[in-house]
Amino acid sequence: MGRIPRSYLINRLTTLILTILIAATIIWIIPRLSPVDPAEIALGRMAAGAGSVANSEEILAQLRANMGIDEPFLIQYFRYISGALVFDFGLSTAAFPTPVSTLILNALPWTLGLMILSLIITFVIGNLLGALMVWDRSPKLVRVAIPAAMVFTSIPPILSGLLLMWVFAAKLQWFPLTGAYSIFVEPGWNWAFVQSVLHHGFLPALSIVVVTFGFWALGMRGLMIGVQGEDYVKLAEAKGLRPRYILYRYMIRNAILPQITAFALKIGLLIAGQVLVERIFAYNGMGKLLYDAILNQDFPVIQGVSFVIILITALSVFLVDLVYPFIDPRIRHEVA
Amino acid sequence: MTSQDNMPMTRAEKRQAKRIKRFDNPWMNPKLIWGAALLLGIIAMGIIGRFVWDPDLVFTGSSMLRLPPVGFENLRGQAGTMANPLGTDGGGRDLLALIIIGAPNTLFVGLLASLIGMSIGIFLGFSAGFLGGRTDDVIRVSADVMITIPPLLILVVFQSAFGDVSLTMMALLIAGFVWQSPTRLIRAQVLSMKQSGYVQMAQLSGASTSHIMFREMMPNLVPYLFGSFIASVTTSIVTAVGLEVLGLGPQRIPTLGRTIYEAINAGALIQNLWWWWGIPTLLLAVIFIGLLLINLGLDEVSNPRLRKLS
Numbered sequence: 001m002g003r004i005p006r007s008y009l010i011n012r013l014t015t016l017i018l019t020i021l022i023a024a025t026i027i028w029i030i031p032r033l034s035p036v037d038p039a040e041i042a043l044g045r046m047a048a049g050a051g052s053v054a055n056s057e058e059i060l061a062q063l064r065a066n067m068g069i070d071e072p073f074l075i076q077y078f079r080y081i082s083g084a085l086v087f088d089f090g091l092s093t094a095a096f097p098t099p100v101s102t103l104i105l106n107a108l109p110w111t112l113g114l115m116i117l118s119l120i121i122t123f124v125i126g127n128l129l130g131a132l133m134v135w136d137r138s139p140k141l142v143r144v145a146i147p148a149a150m151v152f153t154s155i156p157p158i159l160s161g162l163l164l165m166w167v168f169a170a171k172l173q174w175f176p177l178t179g180a181y182s183i184f185v186e187p188g189w190n191w192a193f194v195q196s197v198l199h200h201g202f203l204p205a206l207s208i209v210v211v212t213f214g215f216w217a218l219g220m221r222g223l224m225i226g227v228q229g230e231d232y233v234k235l236a237e238a239k240g241l242r243p244r245y246i247l248y249r250y251m252i253r254n255a256i257l258p259q260i261t262a263f264a265l266k267i268g269l270l271i272a273g274q275v276l277v278e279r280i281f282a283y284n285g286m287g288k289l290l291y292d293a294i295l296n297q298d299f300p301v302i303q304g305v306s307f308v309i310i311l312i313t314a315l316s317v318f319l320v321d322l323v324y325p326f327i328d329p330r331i332r333h334e335v336a
Numbered sequence: 337m338t339s340q341d342n343m344p345m346t347r348a349e350k351r352q353a354k355r356i357k358r359f360d361n362p363w364m365n366p367k368l369i370w371g372a373a374l375l376l377g378i379i380a381m382g383i384i385g386r387f388v389w390d391p392d393l394v395f396t397g398s399s400m401l402r403l404p405p406v407g408f409e410n411l412r413g414q415a416g417t418m419a420n421p422l423g424t425d426g427g428g429r430d431l432l433a434l435i436i437i438g439a440p441n442t443l444f445v446g447l448l449a450s451l452i453g454m455s456i457g458i459f460l461g462f463s464a465g466f467l468g469g470r471t472d473d474v475i476r477v478s479a480d481v482m483i484t485i486p487p488l489l490i491l492v493v494f495q496s497a498f499g500d501v502s503l504t505m506m507a508l509l510i511a512g513f514v515w516q517s518p519t520r521l522i523r524a525q526v527l528s529m530k531q532s533g534y535v536q537m538a539q540l541s542g543a544s545t546s547h548i549m550f551r552e553m554m555p556n557l558v559p560y561l562f563g564s565f566i567a568s569v570t571t572s573i574v575t576a577v578g579l580e581v582l583g584l585g586p587q588r589i590p591t592l593g594r595t596i597y598e599a600i601n602a603g604a605l606i607q608n609l610w611w612w613w614g615i616p617t618l619l620l621a622v623i624f625i626g627l628l629l630i631n632l633g634l635d636e637v638s639n640p641r642l643r644k645l646s
Contacts, residue, residue, distance in 0.1 A: 027493050030498075154624040158596075170608070267484075269574070275489075275578075291583075299497070309489050310490075
């Protein structure tokens with residue numbers, strides 16, 4: 001068991017904090033540089049609802065005071081950063097006066113659930129197939145079929161999502177077209193709801209799985225080639241162990257560990273891809289929330305969603321970096 | 337293997353032997369060639385298409401609405417005609433014209449963004465690897481930080497705040513997020529090459545830093561650079577399409593992603609207007625498959641161990 005040297009820990013922790021801080025700062029700066037005034041958008045929304053608005057100057061001033069954008073930039077910045085650290089992103093302007101954090105908390109479980117489920121499935125399938133591609137006893141069909149299937153893995157999940165949606169939801173109508181659960185069931189821990197959630201979640205998850213398993217398969221193939229020639233595999237063969245046993249206990253077990261670090265590099269793209277899948281399936285997660293916020297020019301929500309997603313990404317990378325030396329005892333962190 | 341030396345070769349083995357001979361030059365890799373052919377096909381379609389087909393059909397209302405491709409019938413019972421061989425969208429735009437203009441636009445964003453990203457990456461990677469010390473620390477940490485931030489999310493904030501952008505602007509914005517992996521890759525390679533014999537020999541013989549960088553190291557980096565370039569083209573296009581599908585990105589210029597966005601919003605999936613979203617989706621798929629094949633081919637070029645396998 002490798003113990004984490006303090007310098008390594010400090011290094012990773014600094015990166016984590018810097019990432020969160022820089023992301024929050026960029027997200028904060030960008031709208032300030034824009035000529036668009038959120039107060040005027042809010043006023044425009046009122047005018048659209050009521051036909052006309054009297055005393056628009058006063059209302060604008062009051063709106064700016066409410067949004068805190070009449071204060072000096074530095075004060076705004078520190079207020080924003082300290083708010084973001086406790087997940088306070090202000091109030092949504094489109095669904096006024098719901099706090100942004102409430103909206104995000106409602107959407108987050110859906111996104112995380114879909115993400116973790118599809119991630120586990122792709123990780124298992126992808127690594128297994130990647131190993132079978134190299135293993136010299138796998139059936140010929142497997143060796144031909146997998147590389148052919150890999151062609152689809154370069155496609156972003158939104159495209160596979162559209163295709164699956166058309167075939168299985170619009171044409172065959174096996175699965176519902178949109179949403180995360182049926183509007184006819186009561187959300188709660190009852191069987192009808194769970195069934196509805198699984199039924200609705202199947203296509204979004206599948207569209208992510210079919211296009212991401214190849215990433216793991218490709219990585220696994222490379223690692224397996226490296227393991228194949230190792231002495232301990234030769235020894236295991238010479239001992240007359242069953243080939244399947246060698247595959248699982250000797251080859252895959254040793255090859256799979258670096259795949260976990262590949263996860264750290266990939267997670268950003270995975271989450272971004274999933275946001276888009278949620279958008280086309282109108283799945284009740286962060287993707288839909290983000291899309292609706294873009295339509296309504298709801299800046300606090302856009303900022304909040306972006307920040308939380310970046311936070312999830314950075315935290316996952318940090319955790320992978322931290323846990324990895326415990327999983328793989330071959331890794332010794334050089335004490336700098 | 338050795339026992340088969342004096343046995344007659346099976347057909348598969350002969351083919352294999354022939355293949356190895358034919359592709360003795362690692363760059364003549366079938367995957368590489370196929371991938372490049374797919375992408376060149378799209379570019380050719382964009383160039384030749386402008387002469388053979390009327391690009392003005394890309395404007396809204398230039399044809400009848402929601403016509404199906406030739407040989408199909410839409411829900412109103414209209415049959416496709418040769419005037420719009422691939423059908424039209426909900427705004428009366430000809431889909432053939434749309435993809436002739438739109439597909440090269442999508443590729444353009446990807447290529448420009450990664451060209452800029454790669455240039456930044458090469459510069460920073462070499463600086464970090466060569467200079468070391470404080471410079472290295474700053475570059476390494478900023479690449480580590482930026483690599484975890486998904487570009488899509490930052491760009492969503494940017495574009496929703498600024499509204500419409502041009503294609504070039506979008507490429508520039510994306511370029512700000514694709515320099516990290518080339519930087520890390522090149523830095524790592526430079527660090528390991530610095531220790532290798534031929535570089536130290538060059539240093540001892542008094543070669544200048546720029547000579548060592550561009551004459552001694554660069555040629556060995558070429559396969560990695562290409563691979564990294566293709567990977568960032570993929571990332572850039574995925575990001576651009578993502579923005580377009582969220583309704584951001586250029587609003588008035590036809591792109592494949594924007595066409596899909598409009599199709600989804602108009603309910604093209606339920607109304608069985610499959611050509612509207614299906615054709616751009618297919619073209620995007622061709623682009624991504626082409627990029628993947630190039631990447632796999634490059635992997636085999638730079639890693640001979642993979643070559644024997646398939």
